[in-house]
Amino acid sequence: MKQNIRKIIGQGGNEFAGQDILSVDQFDREKLTYIFSLAAQMRELVERQGGTDLLKGRVLACLFYEPSTRTSSSFIAAMNRLGGTVIPITQGVQFSSVSKGETLPDTVRTLEQYADAIVLRHPKTGAAQIAADYATRPILNAGDGTGEHPTQALLDLFTIQEELGRVDGLHIAMAGDLKYGRTVHSLTRLLLEYDVSLSYVSPEILRLPLDLMNRVREQGVDVRETYNVADVIDSADVLYVTRVQKERFSDLSQYEEIKDFYEITPELMAQAKDEMIIMHPLPRVGEIHYGVDDDPRAAYFRQVRNGMFIRMALLAAVLGSA
Amino acid sequence: MKQNIRKIIGQGGNEFAGQDILSVDQFDREKLTYIFSLAAQMRELVERQGGTDLLKGRVLACLFYEPSTRTSSSFIAAMNRLGGTVIPITQGVQFSSVSKGETLPDTVRTLEQYADAIVLRHPKTGAAQIAADYATRPILNAGDGTGEHPTQALLDLFTIQEELGRVDGLHIAMAGDLKYGRTVHSLTRLLLEYDVSLSYVSPEILRLPLDLMNRVREQGVDVRETYNVADVIDSADVLYVTRVQKERFSDLSQYEEIKDFYEITPELMAQAKDEMIIMHPLPRVGEIHYGVDDDPRAAYFRQVRNGMFIRMALLAAVLGSA
């Protein structure tokens, strides 16, 4: 199995070896295909034997300046299942030397003396790029402010591919907060590598930013915008749900008026295709009813699991030899 | 060794494979014998070679909604010594997404995408059962409020068995806070599977709850209650000590009057049998004098170590194949 994986990693010369993973813009269709094929292998491996020794002796530092249990747990499990180990700096960075006036470049250059790669979560946009500028070891961006969170976008796209067998030709609808939703922006950018039609469903004040919408349109994508999930539920192959936060509305009556348009209920699901999936980056707070969870089309927990496979694939590609 | 352990785990068909460990009520005498025999093997294994590869490739999530260094450390060491790895969510759960309004069912269903089993510590009674209702992977209850803490009760009983070679026929005295002491309640329930005589030593306001006392009496157990450890010290085979907290008393003079009745001193130990043991769930705060620590009958640190062996046995039974 280890030989197999090494062979797969090396296919066509692994271009990721020793590289940073900072942005979805690093991924063209060919690279996506490579990572997804590796991730699918990782699933098979985990399901057959739990893990492998591929990264035995390798150490990953998880440096989280803001806590994110979901993402850090996913990276820790991924590294462990590859046979490597983790330095978990996932809590209380704010109490420690790394925040006692020490700069991010110094912290990163310190940790890379111990670790072979660093996963970085930081509240400031652009932090991952700064870290990468100073580090000599690979930096994996696990979210930097309103900037990028590339592994989330990759796992989202991988989920579509795995669940529906393809991405080309699908009608993908994204609903909720499309203005601030980092995951929606990143997924959109990745989807432009494919031949899809897109629907954006949001309240007026939470519409997709104009520059991103323009980029979509320039590519000649079949795209529509609407205010109500009900408008797209019957034709969508993928419905990607995010939360509409009450706090975004200065006028709460306005929120009360529209909030039902974005709730996914069993009744709504009755109108959806048999072969479609509901996705969500999680955590959810009421925007998908618990009654939907047992629906086979509810893909959000499988989506979580795909996150581990994607992170295994990236770690293997970055740290495994080409 | 690995083959040996697999064989022992599989003896008589391992009924624990894939199961939750939620309550002491799951354990009848046969199952206790099985787990204790496995735990004894684990001790031998650790003492001979430190650990094994039995759970190589397996991942355990330790999800602690309240910190408990003792319990989480014990589970981490247990999993590591079995060759598995751990996602340690043992601090700061309150700062992270898992508490940003996310429900326990969602958190558990997320973590089981990464991990093969989840150890859960939660401040609310019944939380472990709720987690188990939603999870498809095994949940191990590491304490839920005033509810259960089954691994503690198992390690307590295992300690009696290991230290004195048997449980049947012993006089077991429990002293201190018998009203609120979760460990005393759980141990009592397990002891009802054996032929023992029981003494309960407590201030009037901290007596064993009536329903539990009735259950003991219904089983025809030889049982007595008293106010002073001195009354039982000469005949006890086991003295299980818990703390009498000053805070329980509205009238502090009342506390001052009786507190000496529950202090274990070298002088008191002079009246005890040569073959008996002092146990304590720890941490202690003065209820056992430091002068007792060197007494070979002081079993409380060996009791801690047995916790690791019991948790190794449970993890091996739950995660190792039948």
Place this chain on the structure above:
Amino acid sequence: MKQNIRKIIGQGGNEFAGQDILSVDQFDREKLTYIFSLAAQMRELVERQGGTDLLKGRVLACLFYEPSTRTSSSFIAAMNRLGGTVIPITQGVQFSSVSKGETLPDTVRTLEQYADAIVLRHPKTGAAQIAADYATRPILNAGDGTGEHPTQALLDLFTIQEELGRVDGLHIAMAGDLKYGRTVHSLTRLLLEYDVSLSYVSPEILRLPLDLMNRVREQGVDVRETYNVADVIDSADVLYVTRVQKERFSDLSQYEEIKDFYEITPELMAQAKDEMIIMHPLPRVGEIHYGVDDDPRAAYFRQVRNGMFIRMALLAAVLGSA
């Protein structure tokens, strides 16, 4: 490789097996040579293959009563690269049972039931000795208040040895806060085992404590004191920089007057020898300009890396069989 390391560890009978590492005073020149030779092997090992299985099945508890990401990360990486595992109690000890009135001796005697050795960081001077008095397993002092931090001193000295090929005959200058700087005191004590000349550069109020200066003088060491780094920069083989904290000065104008004397700039480095090194225990806050980082004489990040090798050497010596 594993055989090799075992052989090296056993050279001359490993005197460290099962021992505590509490103070630099435990190390004479022979022992330093032994540990440094082991650390050099560790570097080779890590650079060739990442890690080894030497401590497979062994568990290390990292018990940090105050956070220190740098030191805990270094020990975690060291133990992992030796094939062992770690119980990371590096955050929030203050919220947990270990601080709910439990004494250090009880906490240590609890953790050693799970772990084969304990790394202890504690805010109180002397805490490591107390822990060692009660524990039966090895205690490694990772800093106790203003007391000792022996692994830091060892890595400092190892860095000099590795970077310049020797310690004897060197002119070593230490600059900054020499009064409170624990690293300067410990390094000085180790350097007395060698034939060196020493310079101490500090503001008047932050001079090396008299008792330590007397000890240096009694050994007949060639020693000088001065106020300005510029006085020693041209002749130093090693310049060990620490921070002069503004807070030490009651009169801030005094601080402003002298602070430039302790800033390491590219201009200052132009006056230094070609073969010399700049060291710093990190974190730094401005006392070494970023412009110096690319200078090959800037050794402070390599110094960090040496910390991992020294800790690997100590763990291997303490836990590996003789």
